[in-house]
Amino acid sequence: MLLGLALSFMSSMAWCVLFNVPVRTILAGGIAGMVGYIVYSLLPLLNAEVLLSTFVSAAIVSLLSQFMSIYLRVPSTNFSVAGIIPLVPGSLAYKSMLAFVNNDYVEGITLATKTMMVAGAIASGLIFGISVVTIVKGARYAGKRAQ
Amino acid sequence: MSSDLVMDTCLLAGSIILKNGGETYRTEETMARIAQAAGMDDVNSSATPTSIILSFRCKGFDHTRMVRTPTRTTNLNKITLVNDVSRRFVGGGITLEQAYLTLCEIDQKKPLYPKWMQHLAAATASGSFAMLAGGTWLDLLPSAMAGLIVNLSIEYLEQFVRMKFFTEFSAALLGGLFALLVVTIFPELHISIIIIGAMLPMFPGIAITNSLRDLLAGDLVAGVSRGVEAMLTAVSVAVATAIILSFMR
Numbered sequence: 554m555l556l557g558l559a560l561s562f563m564s565s566m567a568w569c570v571l572f573n574v575p576v577r578t579i580l581a582g583g584i585a586g587m588v589g590y591i592v593y594s595l596l597p598l599l600n601a602e603v604l605l606s607t608f609v610s611a612a613i614v615s616l617l618s619q620f621m622s623i624y625l626r627v628p629s630t631n632f633s634v635a636g637i638i639p640l641v642p643g644s645l646a647y648k649s650m651l652a653f654v655n656n657d658y659v660e661g662i663t664l665a666t667k668t669m670m671v672a673g674a675i676a677s678g679l680i681f682g683i684s685v686v687t688i689v690k691g692a693r694y695a696g697k698r699a700q
Numbered sequence: 701m702s703s704d705l706v707m708d709t710c711l712l713a714g715s716i717i718l719k720n721g722g723e724t725y726r727t728e729e730t731m732a733r734i735a736q737a738a739g740m741d742d743v744n745s746s747a748t749p750t751s752i753i754l755s756f757r758c759k760g761f762d763h764t765r766m767v768r769t770p771t772r773t774t775n776l777n778k779i780t781l782v783n784d785v786s787r788r789f790v791g792g793g794i795t796l797e798q799a800y801l802t803l804c805e806i807d808q809k810k811p812l813y814p815k816w817m818q819h820l821a822a823a824t825a826s827g828s829f830a831m832l833a834g835g836t837w838l839d840l841l842p843s844a845m846a847g848l849i850v851n852l853s854i855e856y857l858e859q860f861v862r863m864k865f866f867t868e869f870s871a872a873l874l875g876g877l878f879a880l881l882v883v884t885i886f887p888e889l890h891i892s893i894i895i896i897g898a899m900l901p902m903f904p905g906i907a908i909t910n911s912l913r914d915l916l917a918g919d920l921v922a923g924v925s926r927g928v929e930a931m932l933t934a935v936s937v938a939v940a941t942a943i944i945l946s947f948m949r
Binding site: 557560561563564567568570571572574575576578590626630633634635637638641644646648650651653654655672676683684 | 775780784811822896900901908909916938946949
């Protein structure tokens with residue numbers, strides 16, 4: 554578990570370097586990746602499905618990057634792209650490719666669909682986080698107009 | 701305020717954002733905000749991943765210009781800097797001339813991290829992702845090396861092969877061949893883990909994230925075209941992996 558934390562932190566920071574994010578936000582990007590990984594690996598202990606845990610952790614990464622972007626005054630893409638890396642369904646995609654190569658098309662399509670579902674869960678988690686912040690902003694704007 | 705300078709500043713800011721992997725809605729919003737803060741009326745901006753159009757009305761005359769952005773890389777630092785400049789200009793902290801000069805400076809900037817550091821980062825990312833995907837300590841080094849090879853070949857092949865997707869395909873093929881070689885020499889390693897780690901530097905994370913944000917912001921054309929870009933990358937990597945796996949049988 555501790556090893557997983559260190560590894561997710563490392564890989565998210567490495568992605569930050571690959572994407573040339575500003576120096577002062579590298580650490581925050583690593584933290585976003587680590588928090589996402591913590592949630593992603595803790596939820597299955599509470600009997601959550603893969604899709605649910607992926608969705609929740611992507612949403613938390615997205616929310617966290619929105620808050621950090623407000624706090625550090627940089628665009629939130631800086632954190633969210635690195636933060637979702639530990640959630641990427643790499644082994645599922647690999648297994649589906651393996652099935653296709655072994656002419657097991659049914660298994661391949663099953664696994665490919667699963668991969669797509671997990672990718673969709675990441676996407677909807679990201680969207681959820683963005684939408685929540687937009688709603689809060691919109692509510693504040695509406696409140697100001699009502700006065 | 702001269703409308704030419706406003707136009708130049710807006711288009712420069714927009715093309716820097718678009719060239720370096722920013723979202724389309726951010727491009728449009730930044731240009732519109734700068735133009736409005738400079739006192740232009742009837743500002744309209746439109747961006748797709750390959751082109752920007754901006755039009756506004758200044759003292760009874762309409763001005764419209766369009767620029768194309770043929771090459772795209774990822775440099776989030778420049779986007780942050782442009783964001784900063786536009787925020788300061790809109791807030792009244794700097795004049796238009798200062799903003800334009802700063803933007804020119806930003807456009808000329810080299811990547812923040814040197815090449816070797818980027819390659820090292822790709823190796824670190826691959827190695828740690830391979831461990832996260834269930835590898836042992838033994839798999840760490842080979843997958844880091846495979847990730848390094850993938851990133852190096854993307855960089856050098858890009859100079860010969862002008863097509864982005866074929867570059868990615870060949871890089872994935874080279875990384876996979878290295879994994880195959882390592883596993884043939886040391887049979888106790890897991891080839892699946894090494895390949896999963898090696899393919900990670902090509903994961904189109906930024907394209908997917910941006911396409912989603914564009915779709916959410918209502919830019920359907922930009923969102924869909926970015927999504928297709930991400931999917932083409934994923935497919936070229938998948939086909940390369942499939943070819944490697946068929947050698948293994």
